[in-house]
């Protein structure tokens with residue numbers, strides 16, 4: 454069965470490649486504005502909507518994911534400069550949580566799970582926030598920062614899976630795919646193709 458990653462995110466593509474599986478990419482086309490204040494329900498719902506949007510036939514396995522930052526409220530991708538500024542200001546000097554929801558759609562089954570990582574930001578001066586915003590890096594990232602980029606300078610501590618913050622909890626994803634026999638099946642096909 455072919456694996457399809459339902460995503461526009463260059464980070465998710467890069468992370469799924471780490472699992473060394475063959476997969477195709479099909480960007481979903483959904484409205485990400487949902488009225489769900491609970492962070493876990495929020496990421497599970499959106500990951501499912503993304504996977505369902507791309508799922509077409511029963512010969513494929515579709516993976517959808519959604520990442521948000523949570524600190525008193527949900528921070529998705531900032532709408533504009535002020536939104537990004539306010540997010541970073543609110544995250545300054547404190548812990549927050551990053552949730553990624555993942556949905557895997559199979560023939561007759563839908564598997565959803567989430568991962569949570571805690572991140573503590575340094576106390577950020579206004580000057581540093583404005584400098585970081587001027588790089589343009591925050592604008593397509595949940596919570597207005599990229600842990601894998603210059604955003605790493607904002608962070609004091611992290612507790613949990615780094616890759617979950619970046620957009621895909623690949624260790625947990627591997628476990629689910631492995632335990633369902635999806636990885637061994639995909640690998641067997643690859644071996645056959647090679648021989």
Ligand SMILES: Cc1cn([C@H]2C[C@H](O)[C@@H](COP(=O)(O)OP(=O)(O)OP(=O)(O)O)O2)c(=O)[nH]c1=O
Pocket residue numbers: 459460461462463464465480481485503518519520521522530551593594595596598599600601604618619620
């Ligand atoms: C917190 C954080 C988020 N992000 C990114 C991961 C996601 O791409 C993005 C969160 O937005 P999402 O809506 O989860 O994903 P997306 O719209 O980029 O891609 P798609 O829905 O097509 O899969 O923020 C980082 O790259 N680094 C970080 O440190």
